[in-house]
Amino acid sequence: MFCLHICYFIFLNYGKKKLITNFEHLERLSNRSRYVARSCKEIRDRYNEQEDGLYYLTTANGMVYQTFCDMTTAGGGWTLVASVHENSINGRCTVGDRWSSQQGNNLNLPDGDGNWSNRNTFGTAEGATSDDFKNPGYYDIKAEDMSVWHVPNNFPLDHWNLAAILRYHTNNRFLRLYGGNLFQLFKHYPVRYNIGSCSNRGPAVPIVYDHGDRETTRMFYGLKPRKEFEPGFITFRAINNERAAMAICSGVKPIAGCNTEHYCIGGGGYFYPDQCGDFPSFDYDSLGMGQGWSASKEMTEAAVLLFYR
Amino acid sequence: MFCLHICYFIFLNYGKKKLITNFEHLERLSNRSRYVARSCKEIRDRYNEQEDGLYYLTTANGMVYQTFCDMTTAGGGWTLVASVHENSINGRCTVGDRWSSQQGNNLNLPDGDGNWSNRNTFGTAEGATSDDFKNPGYYDIKAEDMSVWHVPNNFPLDHWNLAAILRYHTNNRFLRLYGGNLFQLFKHYPVRYNIGSCSNRGPAVPIVYDHGDRETTRMFYGLKPRKEFEPGFITFRAINNERAAMAICSGVKPIAGCNTEHYCIGGGGYFYPDQCGDFPSFDYDSLGMGQGWSASKEMTEAAVLLFYR
Amino acid sequence: MFCLHICYFIFLNYGKKKLITNFEHLERLSNRSRYVARSCKEIRDRYNEQEDGLYYLTTANGMVYQTFCDMTTAGGGWTLVASVHENSINGRCTVGDRWSSQQGNNLNLPDGDGNWSNRNTFGTAEGATSDDFKNPGYYDIKAEDMSVWHVPNNFPLDHWNLAAILRYHTNNRFLRLYGGNLFQLFKHYPVRYNIGSCSNRGPAVPIVYDHGDRETTRMFYGLKPRKEFEPGFITFRAINNERAAMAICSGVKPIAGCNTEHYCIGGGGYFYPDQCGDFPSFDYDSLGMGQGWSASKEMTEAAVLLFYR
Numbered sequence: 001m002f003c004l005h006i007c008y009f010i011f012l013n014y015g016k017k018k019l020i021t022n023f024e025h026l027e028r029l030s031n032r033s034r035y036v037a038r039s040c041k042e043i044r045d046r047y048n049e050q051e052d053g054l055y056y057l058t059t060a061n062g063m064v065y066q067t068f069c070d071m072t073t074a075g076g077g078w079t080l081v082a083s084v085h086e087n088s089i090n091g092r093c094t095v096g097d098r099w100s101s102q103q104g105n106n107l108n109l110p111d112g113d114g115n116w117s118n119r120n121t122f123g124t125a126e127g128a129t130s131d132d133f134k135n136p137g138y139y140d141i142k143a144e145d146m147s148v149w150h151v152p153n154n155f156p157l158d159h160w161n162l163a164a165i166l167r168y169h170t171n172n173r174f175l176r177l178y179g180g181n182l183f184q185l186f187k188h189y190p191v192r193y194n195i196g197s198c199s200n201r202g203p204a205v206p207i208v209y210d211h212g213d214r215e216t217t218r219m220f221y222g223l224k225p226r227k228e229f230e231p232g233f234i235t236f237r238a239i240n241n242e243r244a245a246m247a248i249c250s251g252v253k254p255i256a257g258c259n260t261e262h263y264c265i266g267g268g269g270y271f272y273p274d275q276c277g278d279f280p281s282f283d284y285d286s287l288g289m290g291q292g293w294s295a296s297k298e299m300t301e302a303a304v305l306l307f308y309r
Numbered sequence: 310m311f312c313l314h315i316c317y318f319i320f321l322n323y324g325k326k327k328l329i330t331n332f333e334h335l336e337r338l339s340n341r342s343r344y345v346a347r348s349c350k351e352i353r354d355r356y357n358e359q360e361d362g363l364y365y366l367t368t369a370n371g372m373v374y375q376t377f378c379d380m381t382t383a384g385g386g387w388t389l390v391a392s393v394h395e396n397s398i399n400g401r402c403t404v405g406d407r408w409s410s411q412q413g414n415n416l417n418l419p420d421g422d423g424n425w426s427n428r429n430t431f432g433t434a435e436g437a438t439s440d441d442f443k444n445p446g447y448y449d450i451k452a453e454d455m456s457v458w459h460v461p462n463n464f465p466l467d468h469w470n471l472a473a474i475l476r477y478h479t480n481n482r483f484l485r486l487y488g489g490n491l492f493q494l495f496k497h498y499p500v501r502y503n504i505g506s507c508s509n510r511g512p513a514v515p516i517v518y519d520h521g522d523r524e525t526t527r528m529f530y531g532l533k534p535r536k537e538f539e540p541g542f543i544t545f546r547a548i549n550n551e552r553a554a555m556a557i558c559s560g561v562k563p564i565a566g567c568n569t570e571h572y573c574i575g576g577g578g579y580f581y582p583d584q585c586g587d588f589p590s591f592d593y594d595s596l597g598m599g600q601g602w603s604a605s606k607e608m609t610e611a612a613v614l615l616f617y618r
Numbered sequence: 619m620f621c622l623h624i625c626y627f628i629f630l631n632y633g634k635k636k637l638i639t640n641f642e643h644l645e646r647l648s649n650r651s652r653y654v655a656r657s658c659k660e661i662r663d664r665y666n667e668q669e670d671g672l673y674y675l676t677t678a679n680g681m682v683y684q685t686f687c688d689m690t691t692a693g694g695g696w697t698l699v700a701s702v703h704e705n706s707i708n709g710r711c712t713v714g715d716r717w718s719s720q721q722g723n724n725l726n727l728p729d730g731d732g733n734w735s736n737r738n739t740f741g742t743a744e745g746a747t748s749d750d751f752k753n754p755g756y757y758d759i760k761a762e763d764m765s766v767w768h769v770p771n772n773f774p775l776d777h778w779n780l781a782a783i784l785r786y787h788t789n790n791r792f793l794r795l796y797g798g799n800l801f802q803l804f805k806h807y808p809v810r811y812n813i814g815s816c817s818n819r820g821p822a823v824p825i826v827y828d829h830g831d832r833e834t835t836r837m838f839y840g841l842k843p844r845k846e847f848e849p850g851f852i853t854f855r856a857i858n859n860e861r862a863a864m865a866i867c868s869g870v871k872p873i874a875g876c877n878t879e880h881y882c883i884g885g886g887g888y889f890y891p892d893q894c895g896d897f898p899s900f901d902y903d904s905l906g907m908g909q910g911w912s913a914s915k916e917m918t919e920a921a922v923l924l925f926y927r
Contacts, residue, residue: 021655021656021660021678023654023655023664026654026655026656026676026678026680027654029676029679029680030654030676030680030682032680033682036332036335036336036339037330037332037335038330038335042330046332053679053680054679054680054681058335058338058339059435060330060335061338061362061363061435061466061467062335062338062339062341062362062363062375063363063375063433063434063435064339064342064375066680066681066682087721087731087732088721088724088726088727090724090726090727091721091727094720094721094722095404095713095720095721096720096721096731102403102404102405103396103397103400103403103404103405104403106397106399108397108399109397109399109400113396113405114396114439117463118436118439118440118462118463119433119435119436119438119439119463119465120432120436120439120440121433121435121436123738124681124737124739124754125681126677126679126681126737126739126754127736127737127738127739129737130732130736130737130738131736131738136433136435153736154735154736154737156737157679158679345641345644345645345648346639346641346644347639347644351639355641367644367647367648368744369639369644370647370671370672370744370775370776371644371647371648371650371671371672371684372672372684372742372743372744373648373651373684404713411712411713411714412705412706412709412712412713412714413712415706415708417706417708418706418708418709422705422714423705423748426772427745427748427749427771427772428742428744428745428747428748428772428774429741429745429748429749430742430744430745445742445744
C-alpha cells in the first residue's frame, strides 16, 4: 500500500509537533493576517514568504479568506483554490457531488450544480482532503499556470506534499489564453451535457512532474482506459461517447475511445447510463482494483487539489 | 433580452479593473476590518462610508462576518442579509432548496428546513447570485425597512446594481412592528404548511421603486397570476388554496385566487400537489415563457437579494 | 413544559440588551481578535478571560475561527467544538444528517459521511442549536475532558446555559488515553457498520452533573430504554443488536439489551431496519412521548453541544 513508506514517519512526528502549543509559532502564523494580496504569488513577491502553509488572501472586492500556499514547488507561489473529493463512489450525483450535481442524474439539469463556472464556495483548506473545497481564489485570481496534487483522503495539510501520490504542474502559461482561471476557462468550455460530441473537448496542456511520472500516472487508472489516453497532460472539458461532459482529465489526454468517464473528474448533471458523480465511473466493473475499466484504489481514494500561479 | 443593454459595458470594463491587482485599493478595502458595527447603517453613520461594497459587521455576541452594503440607494445604509436562489427549477425540495426544504415534499416536516426563523447561515456575499445566502445579520440586525434586488444569476457583486431587473424598498418602518427583522417577523407568521387558510396571510407593505415599476413587475410573472396580484408591495407569509405557506411575494400583493405558488418564494416543507421548492411553481405550465401560470425566464433565473436598514 | 420557568425571564431581558447597539461592548468583544490561542483553556490561562462568549481560536496550522467558550463551569476553559442537531426526525440519513450519513441508509457506505473522524467542518457557533456544527477545534485541540450541554433547538447563544435541559462533564482526563480529542478517539473506535458486535463498544466515562442528575437523565428517554442503560456516563461507539454503530450515548452507559439506537446519537451509514439518522430511532413507536422505546420531546428537540477542555 502506498502509505507504508511514509505513514510511520508521519506517526513519529505527529506527537512532537502538536501536543504542546508553540505560542511563538502560532503568533508568527497569526501575523500573516496583516498581509494584503490576491494570491500566493503576490504573498511570495510582496512579503518574501517562502514557507508552505496557510495565508490570508483578499479578492478584488475585499473578501478575505485563508488558503494553503505551496511556496516551494518550482519557485513557489501556488494558491490552492479547490479540491475535488469523492465522498461516496457509489453515490450517483448525491449529496457531496458538488463538482457534478447533487440533484441525481438529471437530464433537465445539463449543467448540474454549475460550480465550475459560478462564484459559490464551500469547504476549508484544512478540510480539503476530507470534503470538496472551493474558495474565492477560484474565480478571483488571474493566473497563468496550474498545479495538481492527488492526496490520499483525510491526510492533514502539513503532510499533503509528502503523502501525494502524484504532483505536477503546467509551465506554458496556458491560462492567459482562457481568461486567467478555471472560472473563465469553463465559460468558454461549459461542463454541460450534450454541448457537443467527443471531438469537442477543450485544451490538453502538457505537464511537468513534481512527484511521479507518466508511467505511474498510467498505472493509477484501469487496464482498459490505459489504452485510450496519453499521460503527461491536463485536459479540460472532455466529452464521452454518450455526450456527457467532464471538467478535468488530470494527468492525461484522451486520444481514443471516448470512454472518459473512467478517468476524468467533475461533470455536468447527466450521464448515460447512470454514472453521474464527481469521479463519474471510476468504479465501473471492479472498484479499486485497477482492472477492467475501473481506477485504482489509490486514485479513487485521493482528493484532487487544484492550484493556480 | 434584458442583458443586451448592459453586457457590453460590463465586458469592456472587466479587464481594466481586475487584471492587475491594485494594491492601494486592496489595502483600503482591507482597512475596513477595523470598523466595529452591527449594520451597514451603523457603518455609514459611524465611519461616514458612502461606497457600495463589502464591509465587516459584528453581531451582538461578537461574531464577525463580511457582507455587501448598498450605500447609495435612497440615502444608503442597506445591509445584504440573504439571497433566495433557485438552483434547479425542476427540483422539488431537493438539495439547494434551503428556503423551503431539502427533505423532499414532506407532510411530516411542515416547517421544512426552517431557515426563515432560525440562526443557521450559509453562503457568501460574493456568491449570493450563485447560491442561497444567509448571514448573521438576518437574525442579529434590528432594522426598520427592507430593500429587494432581483439580480440575474451569477452576476458579480460589482455589477449587481446595474444588472438588477427590479430594485425597490419599503419606507414606512414596518419592521418596527414585527421585532426588527425577518427572523422575528416569521416567528409571528410561521412559514408552515397548514398554519391557516389563504386569508391568513401576513402583512403587505407598500414599496418605492429604485429600478423598474409596477408595470415591469407585473410583466415578469405569468399571464394568469397577473390577474391575481397587485404590484407595488412586499407581502409576507402568503398561503395558497392548498394551505401551503410561502415566505415572500416580492413586488406584489395577492388580491384574488390564492394561487400564490406561481409568484411567491420560499416556503414550508409541504405543497399539494408536489410544487415544493424555493421558487415553488414558477415553472407550472410553460417554464420561462411568462405564459399561463409560469413566471418569465428573467424572474426564474434571478436571485432575490434581501437588504435591511 | 421545560421552558415555562425561564422563557418569561428571557423575554423580559431580550429588548433591553439588544435593541440599541452598545458600541463599547461591541468593541470589547472585537478586541478579542488579538488573542492567539488554540483553545478556550489557553484563552483563560493566557489572557485571564472569565466571561462566557465567542472567542477567536487558531489551529496549529494557523487557521482562525470563532467559537463559544464556557468560562464558568467547574473552573471554565471549555471550548465548544461541535453540535449534533436533528433537523428532521423522520428523515432517514437525508440532508442534514451530517453526523451519520446524508446518502440514505446505505450498506455500501458503512462509515456514512465520516465526520466523526475527518477534518470537514460546518455550521457556526451562533447557529449551533439551529443546525449541525463542527469547527477545527474538533480535530485540532488536545484536550483531557469533555462537557456536554443538551440545549433546546433554536435557543440563542447567550441563553444556552440557562436553557439547557442537561449539562455535565467528565473529570478523569480520559481523553489523554485516546489521543486528546474525539477525532483521534474515533480512529481507535470507528463509527462504522459491522465493525463488531454489541459487546465491542468503546469507553464509558463517568460524568459530574452541572445541571440535572441521573434521574432526570433517565426520564428524558423512553420507558423501555430506561431498563437498558445506567445514567451517569458518556459512552462512545455503541453497537446495537443489528451491528449498527453509534458515536455517543450522552449521559448514559448501555448495560443490557443492545437497543442503543433509541438513546445514542450519530452513526455510520447503515442501520437495519432503516433507522439511519443523527438521532437514529428516537422516534421508534411514539415520537416525543417518552413512552415505549421513544425518547421524550425535550430530548428529541434539543441539540447536543460538545465541549473540550
